[in-house]
């Protein structure tokens with residue numbers, strides 16, 4: 323049993339939804355990524371569902387250079403708002419829900435991040451959080467004066483120092499420093515400020531931050547890497563960890579490992595909370611849920627499906643083959659050996675055609691898929707939560723806005739009935755929602 327009273331829920335918002343073909347569905351606004359009314363509706367729906375926070379994934383580059391392939395998909399960061407700017411607007415449209423987004427430690431400076439996230443924390447009265455990523459998308463390099471994506475270990479070394487600088491800057495002012503005494507003519511108390519004076523391998527930052535300490539003191543830090551260095555960074559610095567897990571056993575091992583690492587850093591097991599990705603199709607009946615799933619699967623463009631499958635198989639050219647015929651012999655791959663072998667084996671054993679195989683790959687892309695009723699989805703989430711596989715879930719609605727509304731209106735009430743999720747926000751800040759105290763300075 324986990325010690326937690328109830329599970330955490332985050333709403334993962336790709337503009338049109340997580341499914342690769344969602345943008346083609348008649349109920350989905352195709353311009354979602356630059357449609358503020360769409361995002362406002364999503365934020366209010368998630369808040370109505372008492373989600374801990376909403377989360378905006380990000381990348382500062384299109385994910386790829388093949389314009390023909392990119393032109394047929396909406397999930398490769400081809401058209402969406404800069405997320406911190408968007409969160410500023412969403413903070414004015416909501417009152418309680420946490421507001422979080424990705425920030426790349428590889429392609430930004432920590433001073434910028436510290437200042438922007440602190441601003442959002444003030445604007446939203448303590449609801450800000452950031453997902454510190456080292457950047458998954460190698461194409462970002464070309465927009466920042468580099469000829470290639472820095473190596474994995476080097477990215478994580480920079481990320482660790484980056485997090486230290488950001489948190490250090492957030493602590494450069496005491497909470498009492500801002501006297502703003504008009505009578506005495508004193509705006510702030512000079513004893514309440516200290517420069518940061520950071521000098522490290524990657525950054526030299528004098529500080530202080532030109533911004534008062536924020537409502538949360540430290541806005542919430544999320545980390546989403548699952549490799550050894552990713553887990554280490556999470557254990558040292560993160561309040562929340564995102565991960566993709568397929569089985570209860572795998573998730574239990576991951577969660578136990580991250581919490582054990584946190585303890586080695588002198589932190590409690592509860593201070594780092596693991597949230598696994600869940601890709602849910604929810605219906606009032608099982609048949610309705612399956613219909614929703616099949617409807618999106620049927621919209622997968624063969625060119626998009628083939629391009630996703632080909633990259634999973636180590637960039638094999640499948641263009642000359644019959645989509646409804648078997649997978650040809652796949653040559654050994656340098657890039658993704660185990661993944662490529664796994665898929666070839668699955669296709670052979672189950673007698674899958676190329677089309678059937680890409681449909682398997684294109685939907686959840688590594689995250690746990692559930693297709694069911696409110697009861698069956700709640701059963702599965704309860705099982706993961708109670709067995710210590712996860713502290714909560716980052717819900718990836720397949721299409722937006724409808725799949726978020728389905729989860730909010732069907733699954734959330736079922737979780738609430740079972741005492742597994744809050745019926746009202748207990749506090750006002752994101753740290754309150756997550757049961758995290760406010761760090762002293």
Ligand SMILES: Cc1cc2nc3c(=O)[nH]c(=O)nc-3n(C[C@H](O)[C@H](O)[C@H](O)COP(=O)(O)O)c2cc1C
Nearest residue numbers: 379380424455457458546547548549552564565566
């Ligand atoms: C729920 C979730 C959300 C993520 N969001 C982003 C994102 O917005 N931008 C990004 O570059 N990477 C994102 N990632 C990817 C991770 O940052 C990381 O690159 C990836 O998990 C590989 O990490 P590793 O190299 O430590 O294994 C996300 C991962 C997960 C599980």
